[in-house]
Amino acid sequence: MKQILVTGATGNVGEYVTRHLKARSYPFKAAVTDVDRAIAKMGPTYPFVAFDFENPATYAEALRDVDRLFLVRPPHLGNPKKEMFPFLEAAFEAGVKHVVFLSLIGAQSNNLSPHRKIEKFLEKKGVPYTFLRASFFMQNLTTTHKSEIEEGELFIPAGNGLTSFIDARDIAEVATVTLINPGHEFKAYDLTGPEALAYQQVADVLTRTLGRKIQHIDPSIPEWIKHWRARGASWDYIMVLTAIYTTARLGFAGRVSEDLQKVLGRPAVPFERFAAEHRNVWAIKQPASPSAAL
Incomplete structure (x- = not known):
């Protein structure tokens, strides 16, 4: 069975995504820049893999046997074309068939934001995506x-x-549902x-x-x-x-949206x-x- 790659796996949302997937015994990799620090924070039972958007040498192992991706933009990376698109190209070449991207509410109306630049890149590529505009x-x-x-x-x-x-825990639950269940491709949810x-x-x-x-x-x-x-x-x-x-x-x-309730069947x-x-x-x-x- 193919795996999910979770980027930002110890962050506000990513940590809860990894916990949800582990609780469901779903195959995944938790991508982090520092494996030792991640183990110190969350324990040794998570499948951490060393990964850095700016280091192409880390791509192959992180993407091995992966067909879905939870994508989080690190706050310090402000130039997606230079700092993130090379990884996404590698991900598509490696067989990633669905990207769930943690975006920003209102991103579709702000073409200058890094989040919208990433959304537009994914739209242009045509690979199934789900935008979580939080x-x-x-x-x-x-x-x-x-x-x-x-x-x-x-x-x-x-x-x-x-x-x-x-609550970031709510975002993580929506991310988990859209990663493991069909029917959320080519959709954007305001959370x-x-x-x-x-x-x-x-x-x-x-x-x-x-x-x-x-x-x-x-x-x-x-x-x-x-x-x-x-x-x-x-x-x-x-x-x-x-x-x-x-x-x-x-x-x-x-603005208050009901998208979360539609996906999870419960209120935020x-x-x-x-x-x-x-x-x-x-x-x-x-x-x-x-x-x-x-």
């Missing part, structure tokens, strides 16, 4: 904005714009949560969940840039985040449930009490 991950609040929330703030320049946040929230509403949910005040602060762009530069972020990273939140501020991130996870399940991630570590013996 909204903003809830998990970004447990990673990118974790320290801010621990400090009692949600420092995001999105104004009152709405965002249809989605969102069940509601659109302003960041003040997100802060209010976190306040109730954590039992302490979380305040949304809507900084100016210069204040926002200064904030992230002080934290050591690169200009490229800051510009990507700024573009994302500007999209929300302008009202383009709030609401943010309130996600927050409750992840409350310990934002817990403030208390300093150790002085020893009574001192």
